[in-house]
Amino acid sequence: MLYTKLIRSLRVLITVSLLLGLLVACGGEEEYEEYEEPTESMEVEEEEATEEPAEEADSTPLYVHPSGAFGMIYPFGSEPDAENESVALFSGENSMILVAYNEDSGTELNEDTLGDIATIFSDSVLVGSEIIESYEMYTDDATSVGEGYEVAFDYSATESDGTGKAYFTQAGEKLYAVYLLAQDYEAAAEIWAATVSSFTTEPEAQAAAGDEEPAESSNAQPSGEADSGFRPETDGFSFENYGGGGETNLTPTEMQRMFGDDVCANTSGGTCTLTPPARQWMEQINGYMDGGHCEGMAVLSSLMYYGQVDPTNFGGESAHDLSIADEALQREIAYWWTTQSTYPGASIKVNESPTEVINALAESFAQGKDASEWWALGIYKSDFTGGHAITPIGVEDKGDGLYDILVYDNNWPDETRVVEVDTNENTWKYHAATNPNEPSELYDGNAELQNLEVVAISPRLDTQQCQFCASGAESRAGGLAAPAQEFYEIWLEGKGDLLIEDEQGRRIGFVDGKFVSEIPGASGDNMKLFGTDVWDTENEPVYRVPVGVSFQISVDGTKLEEAESSQVTLIGPGYVLYVEDIWLEPGEVDSINVYTDESRHQLTYITDYSESPVMVIGIETDEADYEFLVQATEMIGAADTFDIAVDLAENDFIINTSYNEEPVTFDMWMMRIDDESESIFGYEDLVMEPENTAYLNYLTWEGEGSVMYLDMDYENDGEIDESIELEDTADEYFYDYSGEDSEE
Numbered sequence: 001m002l003y004t005k006l007i008r009s010l011r012v013l014i015t016v017s018l019l020l021g022l023l024v025a026c027g028g029e030e031e032y033e034e035y036e037e038p039t040e041s042m043e044v045e046e047e048e049a050t051e052e053p054a055e056e057a058d059s060t061p062l063y064v065h066p067s068g069a070f071g072m073i074y075p076f077g078s079e080p081d082a083e084n085e086s087v088a089l090f091s092g093e094n095s096m097i098l099v100a101y102n103e104d105s106g107t108e109l110n111e112d113t114l115g116d117i118a119t120i121f122s123d124s125v126l127v128g129s130e131i132i133e134s135y136e137m138y139t140d141d142a143t144s145v146g147e148g149y150e151v152a153f154d155y156s157a158t159e160s161d162g163t164g165k166a167y168f169t170q171a172g173e174k175l176y177a178v179y180l181l182a183q184d185y186e187a188a189a190e191i192w193a194a195t196v197s198s199f200t201t202e203p204e205a206q207a208a209a210g211d212e213e214p215a216e217s218s219n220a221q222p223s224g225e226a227d228s229g230f231r232p233e234t235d236g237f238s239f240e241n242y243g244g245g246g247e248t249n250l251t252p253t254e255m256q257r258m259f260g261d262d263v264c265a266n267t268s269g270g271t272c273t274l275t276p277p278a279r280q281w282m283e284q285i286n287g288y289m290d291g292g293h294c295e296g297m298a299v300l301s302s303l304m305y306y307g308q309v310d311p312t313n314f315g316g317e318s319a320h321d322l323s324i325a326d327e328a329l330q331r332e333i334a335y336w337w338t339t340q341s342t343y344p345g346a347s348i349k350v351n352e353s354p355t356e357v358i359n360a361l362a363e364s365f366a367q368g369k370d371a372s373e374w375w376a377l378g379i380y381k382s383d384f385t386g387g388h389a390i391t392p393i394g395v396e397d398k399g400d401g402l403y404d405i406l407v408y409d410n411n412w413p414d415e416t417r418v419v420e421v422d423t424n425e426n427t428w429k430y431h432a433a434t435n436p437n438e439p440s441e442l443y444d445g446n447a448e449l450q451n452l453e454v455v456a457i458s459p460r461l462d463t464q465q466c467q468f469c470a471s472g473a474e475s476r477a478g479g480l481a482a483p484a485q486e487f488y489e490i491w492l493e494g495k496g497d498l499l500i501e502d503e504q505g506r507r508i509g510f511v512d513g514k515f516v517s518e519i520p521g522a523s524g525d526n527m528k529l530f531g532t533d534v535w536d537t538e539n540e541p542v543y544r545v546p547v548g549v550s551f552q553i554s555v556d557g558t559k560l561e562e563a564e565s566s567q568v569t570l571i572g573p574g575y576v577l578y579v580e581d582i583w584l585e586p587g588e589v590d591s592i593n594v595y596t597d598e599s600r601h602q603l604t605y606i607t608d609y610s611e612s613p614v615m616v617i618g619i620e621t622d623e624a625d626y627e628f629l630v631q632a633t634e635m636i637g638a639a640d641t642f643d644i645a646v647d648l649a650e651n652d653f654i655i656n657t658s659y660n661e662e663p664v665t666f667d668m669w670m671m672r673i674d675d676e677s678e679s680i681f682g683y684e685d686l687v688m689e690p691e692n693t694a695y696l697n698y699l700t701w702e703g704e705g706s707v708m709y710l711d712m713d714y715e716n717d718g719e720i721d722e723s724i725e726l727e728d729t730a731d732e733y734f735y736d737y738s739g740e741d742s743e744e
Contacts, residue, residue: 171201226365276618296337351453470574494566
């Protein structure tokens with residue numbers, strides 16, 4: 001255990017005095033309980049800093065530093081662990097937030113000076129105080145946030161390594177640095193985003209006013225009424241929420257608009273051709289929208305009302321004038337639906353209690369159309385088996401602590417409906433139906449469940465960070481990804497259940513119908529992640545497993561009443577692996593073994609059927625992007641298995657039959673996307689004996705119509721025994737890179 005020290009006069013740019021008592025490990029199984037006893041002089045300083053009454057533990061009020069230099073929310077819902085004239089520290093389980101500032105820098109913060117400022121602050125505050133030993137700050141990939149810059153970094157400490165974020169900003173001559181250090185960035189992402197969003201360098205007016213009363217708790221009783229002016233009959237859509245009717249959702253155009261050119265394998269002719277992982281991610285998201293477009297309609301109607309999106313681009317003066325038959329409008333709704341699953345789109349929310357939701361809405365609505373923030377309201381059943389997104393438009397004070405949140409519900413056009421809130425008990429209820437054709441059903445909850453939330457819309461207006469692109473971990477954060485901690489996203493399409501088990505036997509998924517989560521760092525993000533309103537679909541959670549973990553995926557048909565086809569998709573940074581057309585009988589379980597590292601991605605499939613599903617590996621490379629598709633059309637024997645892999649170091653696509661006892665017949669195709677075009681190679685009826693390995697060097701292919709050479713190792717001894725010439729038969733199979741495949 002390492003305790004921090006008192007630091008003074010650390011560099012020319014920054015002068016801080018630092019008193020911090022904490023574990024540098026920032027988490028693990030140890031808790032932040034053991035603190036260094038302050039000296040007598042420090043006790044005096046700390047007493048002066050904490051004259052005001054402490055806030056309630058469950059509140060997140062505004063914190064104003066005793067110096068009056070800065071203010072922000074309490075990041076972990078409690079007062080700082082330590083503070084003095086230049087520094088404040090907040091810590092929670094597995095993470096901490098530290099704020100420091102200088103008095104008179106004489107330096108202007110901009111893109112040119114950011115690197116030097118970040119280094120001097122970080123050397124002084126983090127390394128000089130022995131909080132960490134070393135760090136790597138990714139200032140080249142800094143993001144402009146408000147009046148400052150947000151920077152991701154990695155750090156090493158005595159007991160553990162971790163990831164972090166830093167926010168650098170300036171007011172007058174003062175420079176400010178806000179740091180988050182975390183072992184589990186995902187768990188702290190929302191706290192960090194809310195802290196940065198709330199950070200202010202102008203609390204002096206409050207201090208000058210001599211306000212010695214404690215800051216009002218955000219759970220205090222709301223007062224008054226607030227009306228945004230939004231009216232469903234003029235500002236909401238005239239059509240009902242929809243889904244699964246063949247509508248157009250995301251296309252490559254929306255993907256490029258959302259994430260930038262990183263999702264494009266090429267932009268030849270001004271059109272974005274998606275990379276393999278981007279295309280598959282788009283298809284998974286579009287599949288989830290079969291359950292409804294409530295989130296997109298809630299967000300877009302607000303954006304049109306507040307003047308952020310022009311409805312005349314879609315043929316009307318307001319949202320109410322528009323027709324759902326317009327494909328451009330369908331795509332726009334899909335775009336805004338998707339931003340709830342991205343970063344920073346989903347980074348700021350209020351869900352601590354129904355009272356806090358009331359407070360956030362009333363503050364915004366009081367500003368009318370000049371509101372600085374706009375919100376989508378999320379409601380979830382108490383068991384989270386259903387979720388819905390609606391548009392909050394007003395707050396009514398009913399007296400005695402009772403409030404109504406007035407809403408436009410996209411399941412009920414032209415109506416103003418009501419979410420009832422009791423701030424005395426911190427409970428809420430709403431009568432709704434996820435399907436407009438079904439009888440109304442009750443949604444209700446309380447502060448403990450945190451199943452009533454408002455999610456900020458303004459972060460969705462920015463370019464979103466692409467967690468599945470091969471552009472470097474330091475450029476990804478929040479939402480479904482975090483800097484320097486990369487994840488696989490694992491999706492199931494179909495009605496079976498998934499169970500993921502690592503090499504130590506730890507699991508995440510469903511066991512006997514109950515959800516378990518035992519793999520460190522893994523999570524299962526259910527409907528709450530997407531706000532999906534599930535009509536007739538049963539979407540499995542999207543699982544997230546840290547990159548570098550080898551595991552087995554079981555596709556369990558125990559709960560099936562009849563045979564079903566499913567697809568399992570794994571998307572990582574710069575690659576995708578998926579298995580489609582998995583045919584499961586009731587009670588049957590098929591398995592997929594997954595192995596990936598920096599140079600190899602491998603799938604092993606185990607089935608009882610003589611014909612395998614289609615197995616696909618897609619990759620991004622500097623030269624081009626590739627997708628390899630294989631199907632074993634004939635396998636003899638029970639519990640047959642085969643491997644496919646991509647060796648990035650040797651540029652080989654590999655098929656292996658080490659597990660087979662009888663010959664296997666394969667069909668295979670390769671798609672290549674370079675800077676100019678897409679090309680396809682296909683070969684059918686490749687017969688491989690047991691204990692064979694076939695190597696296809698994808699860089700040597702000269703283009704459509706050209707042969708490829710398959711190097712065969714017949715004994716699996718590492719020696720190539722024969723090189724086979726394969727004729728291109730791709731004209732017998734057409735693969736549309738928009739995501740549809742068909743035979744000619």
